[in-house]
Amino acid sequence: MNAQQELEELMLTYEGVCAIFITDHDGGVVLNVGLPSTLDNSRFRQQLIVSHITTIPQIHKLNMGGHQTTFAMYESHQIAIHSIAKYYFIVHAGTNANTGMMLAMRDKLTPIATHMMTVCPPIDGDGTMLPSIPSAAAPPPDFDD
Amino acid sequence: MLKQKALVDVLGQVNTNGVDGSWLFNKEGLLLAFVGTQSKTVAANVSSALLASVWTALERRANDLTESILVLEDGVIAFTLIARSMLLAVRSNKKTEVGMVRAKLHSLAAYLEQPILSISHDQL
Numbered sequence: 001m002n003a004q005q006e007l008e009e010l011m012l013t014y015e016g017v018c019a020i021f022i023t024d025h026d027g028g029v030v031l032n033v034g035l036p037s038t039l040d041n042s043r044f045r046q047q048l049i050v051s052h053i054t055t056i057p058q059i060h061k062l063n064m065g066g067h068q069t070t071f072a073m074y075e076s077h078q079i080a081i082h083s084i085a086k087y088y089f090i091v092h093a094g095t096n097a098n099t100g101m102m103l104a105m106r107d108k109l110t111p112i113a114t115h116m117m118t119v120c121p122p123i124d125g126d127g128t129m130l131p132s133i134p135s136a137a138a139p140p141p142d143f144d145d
Numbered sequence: 146m147l148k149q150k151a152l153v154d155v156l157g158q159v160n161t162n163g164v165d166g167s168w169l170f171n172k173e174g175l176l177l178a179f180v181g182t183q184s185k186t187v188a189a190n191v192s193s194a195l196l197a198s199v200w201t202a203l204e205r206r207a208n209d210l211t212e213s214i215l216v217l218e219d220g221v222i223a224f225t226l227i228a229r230s231m232l233l234a235v236r237s238n239k240k241t242e243v244g245m246v247r248a249k250l251h252s253l254a255a256y257l258e259q260p261i262l263s264i265s266h267d268q269l
Contacts, residue, residue, distance in 0.1 A: 047205075047206045048206060051202045051203055051205055051206045052202075054202040055199045058195045058196075058198045058199050058202075059195075059199060059215060059217070061187070061191075061195050062187060062192060062195055062196075062215075062217070062222070063184065063187045064217040064218070064219040064222070064236075065217045065218025065219035065220075066217065066218045067215070067217060068216045068217060068218060069214075069215075069216035070203075070214075070215055070216075071213060071214040071215075071216070072203045072210060072212075072213045073210070073211050073212040073213070074209045074211065075209035075211060076207075076209060099247075100243070100244065103214075103243060
């Protein structure tokens with residue numbers, strides 16, 4: 001599977017979708033497909049990622065389980081952000097795009113996320129470190145003494 | 146003048162078929178009214194502050210935000226702007242279809258638009 005190609009096909013399949021990009025949970029862009037002429041791509045993208053990352057801690061405090069999708073309807077466009085595995089899939093579409101389709105796109109994006117997880121398995125501790133080995137970020141047991 | 150009892154009655158009318166909470170609060174997160182099942186861990190006024198914070202973050206990028214939907218593992222929260230200064234939110238459990246939540250939100254927002262507008266700051 002070629003993730004970039006799959007995303008491009010997905011984008012072209014659905015009417016009104018202008019761009020899809022994938023970021024990690026820190027906001028780093030992993031993949032980007034879209035039509036650069038439709039918007040000031042890089043600035044738009046960064047603002048969108050920053051505003052979404054800001055909302056995640058607030059959403060978790062609602063205590064209604066993990067985040068799955070944020071949908072935002074603007075007068076000139078609409079955005080859907082799907083949290084799948086360790087990635088955020090951000091779908092940008094015009095006002096003519098079907099809202100239900102944007103929410104349901106999660107099911108189509110899940111195989112791509114699964115593929116990406118096999119290509120880039122987690123190496124930040126939770127997937128590979130033995131439970132007995134403490135994380136380097138954790139303070140020593142006598143830290144507060 | 147906005148009557149609190151009437152407002153609560155109106156907000157409560159959407160709480161059927163899986164929809165179990167509705168809030169009216171301002172953009173700063175201050176709660177005007179809440180009707181529904183109180184969460185055991187998060188009070189209604191805390192939820193309204195959190196939702197207002199999410200709205201502000203989404204609106205920071207573009208000022209023309211009209212509506213937002215949060216799909217979470219245990220339910221859905223949809224919220225929208227009414228009378229330019231207030232936010233109306235509706236919460237449902239995970240079994241409820243998003244379209245139903247959205248339809249209820251829209252009809253409640255349309256009903257409350259004029260009364261809220263009449264007491265909003267711009268009209269005074």
